[in-house]
Amino acid sequence: AQSVTQLDSQVPVFEEAPVELRCNYSSSVSVYLFWYVQYPNQGLQLLLKYLSGSTLVKGINGFEAEFNKSQTSFHLRKPSVHISDTAEYFCAVNTGFQKLVFGTGTRLLVSP
């Protein structure tokens, strides 16, 4: 079965600093990968997705992620974070029929 690992449960960072949220997935023939963001007391919103093609994927709010097949990783990055980026971030893999398997989430805490 496909799985996703987010090793960091919480990442504290100062405003305007860069951030990387790590995601590793179990290997498979075809991999469709996603990052979702959840702001407090809200549903999930898609940040970006990798289906095929360029390994560097750009998303909303200045986020980007790089698909690395050899390292089975899909890390999320932002060069300069804002207070408003404080949220929980989930990495997910599609396992067929649009079923998603999620990681356990990383809480990004941005402080001034």
Add this chain to the structure above:
Amino acid sequence: NAGVTQTPKFQVLKTGQSMTLQCAQDMNHEYMSWYRQDPGMGLRLIHYSVGAGITDQGEVPNGYNVSRSTTEDFPLRLLSAAPSQTSVYFCASSYSGLENYEQYFGPGTRLTVT
């Protein structure tokens, strides 16, 4: 478009009670899913549907029932609530097209079982 809507937003049940969580979407999506979110565990798939009349089990289906009589609606039924079902429940929908794969999530229902 309202997108994906869920009712109620909050619910408290006693052990053994039954209830139905409602989910509706107005985007004509074929696929709909129910997930539960628990602290430290991310979201886990309960049941999903690939179209009206077709449903299947996900990772954690025990204690839940679903049906899909229309494209728009996908209710989740708790047959006999247990404290282990205290969670936040999210409904999601998506197109079946291979070019998309984006799932749209509702705002969630926070359920407490005492």
